[in-house]
Amino acid sequence: MVNAEYPHWQTVPLRWKDNDVYGHVNNVVHYSVMDTVINTWLIERGGLDIETGGVIGLCVESQCKYHASVSFPGELEVGLRVDHLGRSSVRYEVGMYSKETVIAEGRFVHVFVDRESRRPVPVEGLLRSALEELRTGLG
Amino acid sequence: MVNAEYPHWQTVPLRWKDNDVYGHVNNVVHYSVMDTVINTWLIERGGLDIETGGVIGLCVESQCKYHASVSFPGELEVGLRVDHLGRSSVRYEVGMYSKETVIAEGRFVHVFVDRESRRPVPVEGLLRSALEELRTGLG
Amino acid sequence: MVNAEYPHWQTVPLRWKDNDVYGHVNNVVHYSVMDTVINTWLIERGGLDIETGGVIGLCVESQCKYHASVSFPGELEVGLRVDHLGRSSVRYEVGMYSKETVIAEGRFVHVFVDRESRRPVPVEGLLRSALEELRTGLG
Amino acid sequence: MVNAEYPHWQTVPLRWKDNDVYGHVNNVVHYSVMDTVINTWLIERGGLDIETGGVIGLCVESQCKYHASVSFPGELEVGLRVDHLGRSSVRYEVGMYSKETVIAEGRFVHVFVDRESRRPVPVEGLLRSALEELRTGLG
Numbered sequence: 001m002v003n004a005e006y007p008h009w010q011t012v013p014l015r016w017k018d019n020d021v022y023g024h025v026n027n028v029v030h031y032s033v034m035d036t037v038i039n040t041w042l043i044e045r046g047g048l049d050i051e052t053g054g055v056i057g058l059c060v061e062s063q064c065k066y067h068a069s070v071s072f073p074g075e076l077e078v079g080l081r082v083d084h085l086g087r088s089s090v091r092y093e094v095g096m097y098s099k100e101t102v103i104a105e106g107r108f109v110h111v112f113v114d115r116e117s118r119r120p121v122p123v124e125g126l127l128r129s130a131l132e133e134l135r136t137g138l139g
Numbered sequence: 140m141v142n143a144e145y146p147h148w149q150t151v152p153l154r155w156k157d158n159d160v161y162g163h164v165n166n167v168v169h170y171s172v173m174d175t176v177i178n179t180w181l182i183e184r185g186g187l188d189i190e191t192g193g194v195i196g197l198c199v200e201s202q203c204k205y206h207a208s209v210s211f212p213g214e215l216e217v218g219l220r221v222d223h224l225g226r227s228s229v230r231y232e233v234g235m236y237s238k239e240t241v242i243a244e245g246r247f248v249h250v251f252v253d254r255e256s257r258r259p260v261p262v263e264g265l266l267r268s269a270l271e272e273l274r275t276g277l278g
Numbered sequence: 279m280v281n282a283e284y285p286h287w288q289t290v291p292l293r294w295k296d297n298d299v300y301g302h303v304n305n306v307v308h309y310s311v312m313d314t315v316i317n318t319w320l321i322e323r324g325g326l327d328i329e330t331g332g333v334i335g336l337c338v339e340s341q342c343k344y345h346a347s348v349s350f351p352g353e354l355e356v357g358l359r360v361d362h363l364g365r366s367s368v369r370y371e372v373g374m375y376s377k378e379t380v381i382a383e384g385r386f387v388h389v390f391v392d393r394e395s396r397r398p399v400p401v402e403g404l405l406r407s408a409l410e411e412l413r414t415g416l417g
Numbered sequence: 418m419v420n421a422e423y424p425h426w427q428t429v430p431l432r433w434k435d436n437d438v439y440g441h442v443n444n445v446v447h448y449s450v451m452d453t454v455i456n457t458w459l460i461e462r463g464g465l466d467i468e469t470g471g472v473i474g475l476c477v478e479s480q481c482k483y484h485a486s487v488s489f490p491g492e493l494e495v496g497l498r499v500d501h502l503g504r505s506s507v508r509y510e511v512g513m514y515s516k517e518t519v520i521a522e523g524r525f526v527h528v529f530v531d532r533e534s535r536r537p538v539p540v541e542g543l544l545r546s547a548l549e550e551l552r553t554g555l556g
Contacts, residue, residue: 013430015453017304021189021297022254023468027198028170028295035167036432040490050160051440059166063202069257073457115161152291155313156445160436162329167434174294179351190301212318299467300532305476306452309445328438337444341480347535393439396486 002097006079007134010037014072024069031062034094034106037078046130055121057110060089064106070098082134088112088120090131141236145218146273149176153211163208170201173233173245176217185269194260196249199228203245209237221273227251227259229270280375284357285412288315292350302347309340312372312384315356324408333399335388338367342384348376360412366390366398368409419514423496424551427454431489441486448479451511451523454495463547472538474527477506481523487515499551505529505537507548 001009012033020026042048042057050056070076079095094106114121123131140148151172159165181187181196189195209215218234233245253260262270279287290311298304320326320335328334348354357373372384392399401409418426429450437443459465459474467473487493496512511523531538540548 012432015429015449016456017298017306017449017452019299019467020295021299021301022195022197023299026174026295027201028167028174031167031170032432032434035165035434036489039433043490050436056161058161058208059205061202061204062166063200065200066198069197072453073460151293154290154310155317156310156437156443158328158438159434160438160440162438165434171293171295175350178294182351189297211314212321300473300475304452305479306445306448309448313443313445334439336439336486337483339480339482340444341478343478344476347475 006081008080013075047126061109145220147219152214186265200248205243284359286358291353325404339387344382423498425497430492464543478526483521498553
């Protein structure tokens with residue numbers, strides 16, 4: 001854990017292909033890191049079944065501010081919190097750090113929908129409680 | 140050209156790997172598409188030399204709103220405009236369409252820096268005029 | 279069409295993210311290009327339904343020899359042929375060219391399986407005839 | 418360490434984006450994993466300087482056989498050995514495992530070249546000794 005601003009942390013090692021022509025991790029990769037950390041939590045703690053479950057999370061908005069560069073080889077320490085949990089949607093905030101330096105800060109909004117109809121459904125049960133665990137009391 | 144809201148258009152065909160488990164283009168891919176269309180313009184029209192040029196563009200902020208899904212096989216029609224051009228930075232707006240339907244709208248901010256020092260430098264000459272061409276008069 | 283060695287050709291434009299630290303398209307990308315061209319053919323000509331069809335193609339072996347480098351911005355002209363078509367499997371050969379220069383040559387083996395059981399199934403009907411069209415008489 | 422067939426092991430966690438439409442890690446990803454493990458070794462043990470060093474490693478051939486599928490979330494245990502070390506080139510063998518099951522086996526050939534001229538150079542010094550460490554006595 002890098003700091004107490006985020007209730008959950010996951011380490012994401014970098015890959016050779018993450019570096020771009022300028023020798024640092026490309027701006028696109030940070031979104032892949034966010035997606036990975038968020039979905040790992042949803043699957044392992046929230047019971048999300050990405051293969052056959054009736055409810056899936058669709059990204060409707062994402063954003064990232066880049067403060068410093070980082071390069072492979074290395075890893076990102078990624079903090080995750082929920083700053084708003086609505087009936088069918090959730091907004092996450094993600095902090096990406098390397099050696100205690102903040103590299104980037106992202107936001108990511110999921111709307112949970114029915115896999116077939118792709119219409120919003122209420123966030124309930126295990127999924128809701130897993131997201132509640134990530135709340136910081138600010139949302 | 141899909142519409143007149145963007146002065147420049149480029150077609151980006153999708154790839155097999157763009158689809159994720161849910162069968163549609165993953166939210167990360169839209170950022171790779173933005174990066175591609177912006178840099179193609181900078182290289183072909185703005186004289187950006189990504190290999191050896193003294194000035195490079197670093198992404199300091201990006202954002203995307205997703206309105207509809209799209210899947211491989213297929214392609215995105217991508218519109219590009221500049222909504223703010225400062226001394227060292229530029230903010231682009233990117234519209235991604237499929238068959239005249241807006242799929243996603245992105246924002247992307249470049250700061251131009253010296254390749255070695257990574258300190259901001261003024262946007263001048265060919266690079267500036269290429270970016271001016273993308274302005275819509277709104278910025 | 280670059281040459282007559284391949285019965286089918288598709289152009290694949292490069293993306294910013296395809297270039298790696300060394301300024302050229304990373305060796306991993308060529309496999310993504312192969313996957314894209316092969317699956318485009320299977321979907322558009324062979325009736326492959328990647329979302330809900332009962333039969334899917336799994337890659338069991340792939341290979342690539344790299345002859346020259348290529349960089350974004352640019353595109354690959356990709357030739358596709360079938361050099362062996364068995365009961366349940368097919369071996370493709372893929373030629374990747376830039377401006378008439380051969381960049382890389384790949385091989386890719388698909389085994390067609392039942393989506394649920396993942397057991398091999400015979401290649402029949404439209405799928406088989408689409409693959410037959412790509413044969414060069416050498417297999 | 419999964420077994421003694423490989424002198425070096427590295428764990429590579431999977432990412433959300435590694436899964437494709439069929440719900441398992443796409444065949445392209447295995448090459449990115451190989452590239453990552455090989456270059457991590459070269460940088461950390463062989464003194465390879467990917468940013469400014471005079472010598473770089475170019476992939477001239479790669480290959481992979483896929484034995485079983487694996488999915489995010491999860492990780493690959495990756496074994497690395499050298500089965501041939503020549504004057505300017507090296508051939509690696511890579512075993513990718515998940516929970517003691519072999520998922521895929523790859524081969525990857527690097528030719529070391531001068532960064533500017535891109536002409537082959539002899540593998541010497543720290544780089545050579547790092548590669549010697551990976552030899553299994555079979556090459």
